[in-house]
Amino acid sequence: MALAVMAKAATPIPLDLAFRVEPGELLALVGHSGSGKTTLLRTIAGLWRPEVARVQVNGRTWLDTGARVDLPPHQRRVGVVFQNYALFPHMTAAQNVASAMDHMSGAERTREAERLLELVNLHGLAGRKPAQLSGGEQQRVAVARALARRPEALLLDEPFSAVDRATREKLYAEIIALRAHLSMPVVLVTHDMNEAQLLADRMVVIDAGRMVAEGPTGSVMSDPDALRAMGIREAAAMVPATIASHDPDGMTQLATSAGTLWLPQVEGAPGSSVRVRIMAHEVILSRTRPEGLSAQNILPVKVIDLQSGGGPAVMVRLAFGEDMILARVTRRAAEALSLQPDDHIYAVLKSMSVARDHVAAGNVA
Amino acid sequence: MDWTALWLSLRLAGWTVVFLLPIAVFAGRFLAYRRFGGKGLIEALVMLPLVLPPTVFGFYLLLAFGAQSPLGQFWIATFGHQLVFSFQGLVVASIIFNLPFAIQPAQRGFEAVPSDVREAASCCGMSPLRSLWRVELPLAWPGLVTAMVLTFAHTLGEFGIVLMVGGSIPGETKTIAISIYDSVQGFDDRGAATMSAVLVAISLFTIAVTYWLSSRVGRRLG
Numbered sequence: 188m189a190l191a192v193m194a195k196a197a198t199p200i201p202l203d204l205a206f207r208v209e210p211g212e213l214l215a216l217v218g219h220s221g222s223g224k225t226t227l228l229r230t231i232a233g234l235w236r237p238e239v240a241r242v243q244v245n246g247r248t249w250l251d252t253g254a255r256v257d258l259p260p261h262q263r264r265v266g267v268v269f270q271n272y273a274l275f276p277h278m279t280a281a282q283n284v285a286s287a288m289d290h291m292s293g294a295e296r297t298r299e300a301e302r303l304l305e306l307v308n309l310h311g312l313a314g315r316k317p318a319q320l321s322g323g324e325q326q327r328v329a330v331a332r333a334l335a336r337r338p339e340a341l342l343l344d345e346p347f348s349a350v351d352r353a354t355r356e357k358l359y360a361e362i363i364a365l366r367a368h369l370s371m372p373v374v375l376v377t378h379d380m381n382e383a384q385l386l387a388d389r390m391v392v393i394d395a396g397r398m399v400a401e402g403p404t405g406s407v408m409s410d411p412d413a414l415r416a417m418g419i420r421e422a423a424a425m426v427p428a429t430i431a432s433h434d435p436d437g438m439t440q441l442a443t444s445a446g447t448l449w450l451p452q453v454e455g456a457p458g459s460s461v462r463v464r465i466m467a468h469e470v471i472l473s474r475t476r477p478e479g480l481s482a483q484n485i486l487p488v489k490v491i492d493l494q495s496g497g498g499p500a501v502m503v504r505l506a507f508g509e510d511m512i513l514a515r516v517t518r519r520a521a522e523a524l525s526l527q528p529d530d531h532i533y534a535v536l537k538s539m540s541v542a543r544d545h546v547a548a549g550n551v552a
Numbered sequence: 553m554d555w556t557a558l559w560l561s562l563r564l565a566g567w568t569v570v571f572l573l574p575i576a577v578f579a580g581r582f583l584a585y586r587r588f589g590g591k592g593l594i595e596a597l598v599m600l601p602l603v604l605p606p607t608v609f610g611f612y613l614l615l616a617f618g619a620q621s622p623l624g625q626f627w628i629a630t631f632g633h634q635l636v637f638s639f640q641g642l643v644v645a646s647i648i649f650n651l652p653f654a655i656q657p658a659q660r661g662f663e664a665v666p667s668d669v670r671e672a673a674s675c676c677g678m679s680p681l682r683s684l685w686r687v688e689l690p691l692a693w694p695g696l697v698t699a700m701v702l703t704f705a706h707t708l709g710e711f712g713i714v715l716m717v718g719g720s721i722p723g724e725t726k727t728i729a730i731s732i733y734d735s736v737q738g739f740d741d742r743g744a745a746t747m748s749a750v751l752v753a754i755s756l757f758t759i760a761v762t763y764w765l766s767s768r769v770g771r772r773l774g
Contacts, residue, residue, distance in 0.1 A: 234671050260674040261683075273672035277690045286686065287676035336677050 190244050190340045190372040192227065196237035200226050202396040208340075208372035208389075215375045215387035215404070217417065223396040224376045228342050231374065232267050233260035244339045244372075266333030270345045272325045274317040280304060280328045281313035287335035303331040306368065308361065323354040327361070334369075341373045347382060356544045359385055360454075363549040380421040384408060384464055385547040392416050409504060409513055411496055422467035422502060423545075424512040430455050438483075438538065444508025449483040449538050453546050464545035467502065470514035471535040474524055484536040488512070492528050493521060505534060553746045556723050557731035564639070564727060565707035568646040569700050572654040575647070576699050580658025581688070585670075598656070601649040610716025613645050617717065637719050642727075645717045646707050653702040661695015662688060694766045701762040705755045 193205035200223045208214040216224040229235035231242050233249065236257060242250040249263045250256060266287075274283050284300040291299065304313050307327035317325055326346060333341060347355045363386065366373075377383050383390050384404050392400040392413040400413035405425055407413045414422050428441040430453060439453040441463065453461060476485060491504040491511070501521045503514040514534060526532070583595065601609055617635040618624045627635040635641040665688050673683035689696070711729045718725030720734065728747055735744040 232671075232675055234675075260671070261677050261679050264677075265675060267672065267675040269668050269672055271668060273666065273668035275669060275672070275687055275691075286673075286678070289677060289682070332672075332676065 190231070190374070191241070192231060193239075193241045194227060194230055194237045195239040196226075196396070200396055202226060202237055204391075204393065204396065204398040206391050206398065206401065208374060210372055211366075211370050212389065213366065213373040213375060213387045215377055215383035215390045216393060217377055217380060217383045217390055218393035219378055219417075222393045224378075224393050225344055226396075227393075228267075228344050228374060228376050231340060232265050232342055233258060233263050264336060264339045266336055266338030266341045268326070268329045268333045268341075268343045268346045271349055272317075272329035274325055274328055274332070276317050279314050279316055280309060280320065280324075280331075283317070283328055284331045284335050287332050299335065300331075303335055304328070306334075306365070307331045321354070322350040323358060326350060326358060330362075330365070339371055341369065341371055343373065343375045345376055345378070347377075347379075352544055356454075356547075359544070360548050362386060363547060380408070380417055380423070381464055381542075381545055384423065384425055385462065385545075405511070409502065409511075411494060411502070414502075415496070419496070419498075419500070419515065420466075420468060422513050422515055423464050424467070424507075424510070426463045426465055426507060426510050426512060428461050428463050430457050430459050430461060432457055443486075444510050445486045445488065446508070447484075448486070448536075450541050450546065451538055451543075455548060460549060462547050462549060463541060465512050465536065465541065466545075467513035467515035469536060469540035470505075470512060470516075472503065472514055472516055472520070472524060472526070473533045473535055476533050477535060480535065481537075482535045483538045484534075486534050486536070488532060488534045490526055490528050490530045490532060493526060505532075507534070553743060553750070554726075554728065554731040554735075557726050557728045558747070558750065560639070560723065560726065561708050561728040564642055564646055565704045567643045568650055568707045569704050571643070571647050572650055572703055573696070573700060575651075576654035576658040576696065577684075577689075579655045580660075580695070580699070581662045581684070581692075583655070583659045584662035599652045602652045606649075606710070606712025607716060609649060610645075610713040613648065613713065613717050617641055617644070636717060637721060637725060639718075639724050642714060642718045642725055645713055646710070649710065649713050650703045650706060653706050654699040657695045657699040657702065658692070659695075661692035661699070664695065665691045697762055697765060701758050705758050708751060708755060 189210060190208040194202045196202040200221065202223050216227060218224045226235055230237055230240055236250065239252050240250055248256050249258050275286060278286060281300045281304065284303050285296045288296045288299060301313065304310060307330050309324060309327050309331065312320065312324060320328065347358055350358065375387060387404050389402060390404050390407040391398055392407060394416040399416045400407050400410040408423055426443055428443045428448060431440040431442045433439050437452050438449050441448040441450060441453065448463065455461060486507065488505040488507050491506055494502045495518060499517055500515050501518050503516060503521065503526060505512050505514060512534065614636060615621065616623055619628060619634060624635050635644065669687065670683065673687040678686060709729055711733065714725065714727050715730060720726045720730050728751060732744050732747045735747065
């Protein structure tokens with residue numbers, strides 16, 4: 188049930204790459220606008236045909252320009268969540284979902300639409316028109332509609348870009364929970380590295396239609412080529428943690444493999460797993476354990492290596508218990524501390540430096 | 553009051569709408585969604601009846617429908633009578649001179665359907681015909697209703713082309729607009745006044761119904 192894509196084109200957006208998504212895997216196509224990521228998604232759906240391209244799903248060929256095979260979108264079993272959801276405005280939520288199940292009988296359709304709306308936590312809103320739903324609710328209808336066709340490939344085109352931050356956090360959690368029910372390959376197009384890192388198993392970073400980095404999210408996030416394409420300020424590491432307790436002052440105590448981490452209010456019951464995204468430029472390094480500091484998190488780490496990209500900064504990879512974090516410090520600071528691989532030092536992290544939407548439920552992929 | 557002429561006008565307008573609706577749907581949809589070379593020229597051709605003097609337009613139709621033209625000969629061979637100066641001839645002429653009134657609003661109606669909504673329909677597994685029926689028509693229909701109402705009202709009022717192509721045969725080609733003209737010519741001011749008032753009332757009623765319907769659609773989608 189894997190999805191294999193190859194595309195080459197010169198216009199309107201140059202493309203030259205190939206990738207593969209396994210069943211049940213979530214691949215993020217990450218790039219700036221104009222990088223060609225949406226064009227790739229449209230190619231898979233059948234809404235665009237590059238000069239040379241091949242799309243194979245589950246052993247079946249949907250598109251092969253060489254063999255003159257090009258199935259129209261309605262003959263490809265694909266589920267698409269559009270950036271602005273593209274719901275049918277004259278239909279209710281339930282009718283929107285049912286509209287993708289024309290092959291079923293009326294009664295079956297209604298039952299299935301109800302089940303899917305339940306799955307995306309929309310019970311009770313089945314009779315509403317899209318205009319009567321909030322942005323987050325519309326996105327859930329769009330997800331349910333995309334799943335209604337029992338797609339062989341699920342495509343998500345910037346599905347979180349049209350909602351506010353608070354809604355986005357909730358939708359992230361829902362998508363993570365929903366993944367347990369998904370057995371098809373999933374492709375997420377996004378320009379947001381945080382989103383990709385929170386949700387995806389693997390990432391493909393695209394720049395000007397070419398793949399600049401590819402692999403598990405953790406390794407891509409410290410890949411110099413990926414960071415050159417996405418911006419060095421996006422460098423971050425994902426650390427798995429368990430909620431230990433919630434303090435009455437609004438702080439949450441998390442247990443990580445490197446020790447205790449205090450963060451402002453993290454959603455979830457004690458004992459549940461979360462993933463915390465630690466931005467490389469927020470980490471301060473110290474030779475000795477600092478005293479009298481306002482920062483709440485001072486954790487022992489070990490230097491793995493230093494990568495310098497020619498600029499004034501160095502990327503330091505640090506062993507953080509059994510995990511890894513990144514620290515981006517100036518070359519000058521690295522020299523002043525004379526950082527060497529295997530040095531035992533301290534990483535300092537302000538609690539407030541971890542944004543709310545940089546913490547997500549679930550285990551690290 | 554010339555009831556025969558009024559009934560003829562209503563029949564003419566009705567048939568014109570019946571034939572133009574499918575043409576407006578397919579031509580309007582085609583022009584709304586497709587990009588192709590010469591599209592501007594096609595759009596200009598469709599709009600031409602709007603700017604040509606009815607006499608000029610009627611003259612060309614008369615040539616095209618006449619017994620010497622291929623269309624005229626075909627018509628005589630098939631139906632056994634001339635196309636000009638017949639009710640059928642009026643219907644054909646009426647379809648042609650109403651093209652801008654039907655296609656233009658229909659095109660605007662289809663253009664109002666967002667492209668991602670159409671793409672979503674095909675990604676939901678709908679064939680192009682099914683997408684037209686389930687998604688595009690329900691969203692484009694204010695444009696289509698406008699097209700049909702304009703066509704109907706405009707046919708009731710058309711004078712020059714009807715006179716050129718149909719003449720003024722009572723019960724066959726004498727429409728209410730021509731009957732009004734004849735009444736005025738014959739100093740029957742009372743008759744002309746009644747018929748004019750009836751025509752105003754019918755036109756006003758049709759347009760008022762359209763506005764009412766489209767405001768209901770606005771609420772339904774809003």
